[in-house]
Amino acid sequence: MTETTADTGAAAEPRPLDDAGAERIARLAQSVGEQVATVVEGKREVVDRTLLVLLSGGHLLIEDIPGVGKTVLATSLAAALGAERHRIQFTPDLLPGDITGVSIFDQASRAFEFRPGAVFTQVLLADEINRASPKTQSALLEAMEEHQVSVDGTTYALPDPFFVIATSNPVEMEGTYRLPEAQRDRFTARISIGYPVAEAESRMLLHQTGALPGADRSPVDAIRAVTEPSAVAAAIRDVRRVHVDAQVASYVVRLAEATRSHPQLALGASPRAGVHLLRAAKAHAAVAGCPWTEPEDVRAVIEPVWGHRLHLAPRALSQGATGAGVLAEVLERTPVRA
The missing domain is CATH 1.10.8.80 (Magnesium chelatase subunit I, C-Terminal domain)
Known part of the structure; x- marks a missing residue:
């Protein structure tokens, strides 16, 4: 809650972050990063940059070829945060309402009822975002900038924290749309993952071909939540200080x-x-x-x-x-x- 002064009611200046607060953020980032790095092996810099974008209160664009672990990065991060996550597969026929939600007439109540879309989550994976039309891509603009969605004249707040990880394939151009500049500017950072290191790729091949124990489940399932969304939201607010x-x-x-x-x-x-x-x-x-x-x-x-x-x-x-x-x-x- 915003503090106010007794005399004027004006918002008080936020207190600067102290050493103890910075250390709490550092410990949170370290513990989450270690968990995600157990799945996204050999890419600690990628994991660390993803956490920086999260803690800055922004959103991340990952531009890379298919099959290098973009989706795994997003799902493993959400698991380590203990956060709710949704995935939207962007396609040419995807509509804005599929993202934000729609109002549907309820015969029983004789009134319109809002059905939330996939954007109502804490970690949203917008997979292959450049495969949807610019109109559909723009459905994320308000959500990314203001953490809210407006449908039929009503505004709905999104969960806190709200973090978008969008993926884009920069190589294949057929059937894709260039991201509008306003959309690209909403992303705090753009990164690429690149090919895995040889040892990590060998382990992945053995695991996914059934040659290692536990091959019947995803490596993401082994990740444990080392924090909770409320602590992450507090850390994002502390970074502002x-x-x-x-x-x-x-x-x-x-x-x-x-x-x-x-x-x-x-x-x-x-x-x-x-x-x-x-x-x-x-x-x-x-x-x-x-x-x-x-x-x-x-x-x-x-x-x-x-x-x-x-x-x-x-x-x-x-x-x-x-x-x-x-x-x-x-x-x-x-x-x-x-």
């Missing part, structure tokens, strides 16, 4: 301005991109057990947070430039202190 110095905020603004004026970019970082970058940096600091944000936290998360938001100019594309290369140049040329 991580201290940010004015100089760090100024550094983020200068980085954004550098992308907007870069000759190889047709579209630089928006103000929303700066907000997401700073939130991710705060989560990065908290997971390290630190209650304040340093420029190093910003630099550590900028590539996954801004990589999918920058658009290369046509000439830069023809010259083989990459978004990662441009970001590296921006980081090198932008001083930490003004």
Whole structure:
């Protein structure tokens, strides 16, 4: 509940996070990460980045080829969090109401009754999101930004926490739709998983072909919940209280301005991109057990947070430039202190 002052009723400034609060967040991230890493083997950096996005209060886009464990990552994370999870398989015939829910006329009560859609969950896996039409993709916009859904003039709150993990196949283009820029901008970060390490892939092959004990059940079934959704929601609120110095905020603004004026970019970082970058940096600091944000936290998360938001100019594309290369140049040329 928001605190108010006795004199004016205005909302009080949230108290900065202390060392003990940061340590609690670090322990939660460590315990959840260890559980998920037992299934998503050899990809601890991927697991850690997923947790950073969760704790920053954002959403994650995973762009990768089929069969590398995108769905396993989402389901194992939900299991370790003790959270409710739903999966939506995006297809060309999927309708917005299939996601948000619909109002149905009840003959008995002679009134319309709202039937919640799959979005009413704590961890939502939007599988192959680019296979649905832009109209259907946009059904997630309000849910991702405001954690609510509006249907027939009525607004319904979503569970807390609410975390979307969307997957997209960047290779196969037939039967897919490009994500609208407004949709991509709602995702805090974009990552790829990549192929597993050889030892992990060997164990997976043996398990799924019945050569190992317990092959009759999914590895996700062995994951135990090490926390609960209420604790995760509290940790997300605590991350917001991580201290940010004015100089760090100024550094983020200068980085954004550098992308907007870069000759190889047709579209630089928006103000929303700066907000997401700073939130991710705060989560990065908290997971390290630190209650304040340093420029190093910003630099550590900028590539996954801004990589999918920058658009290369046509000439830069023809010259083989990459978004990662441009970001590296921006980081090198932008001083930490003004």
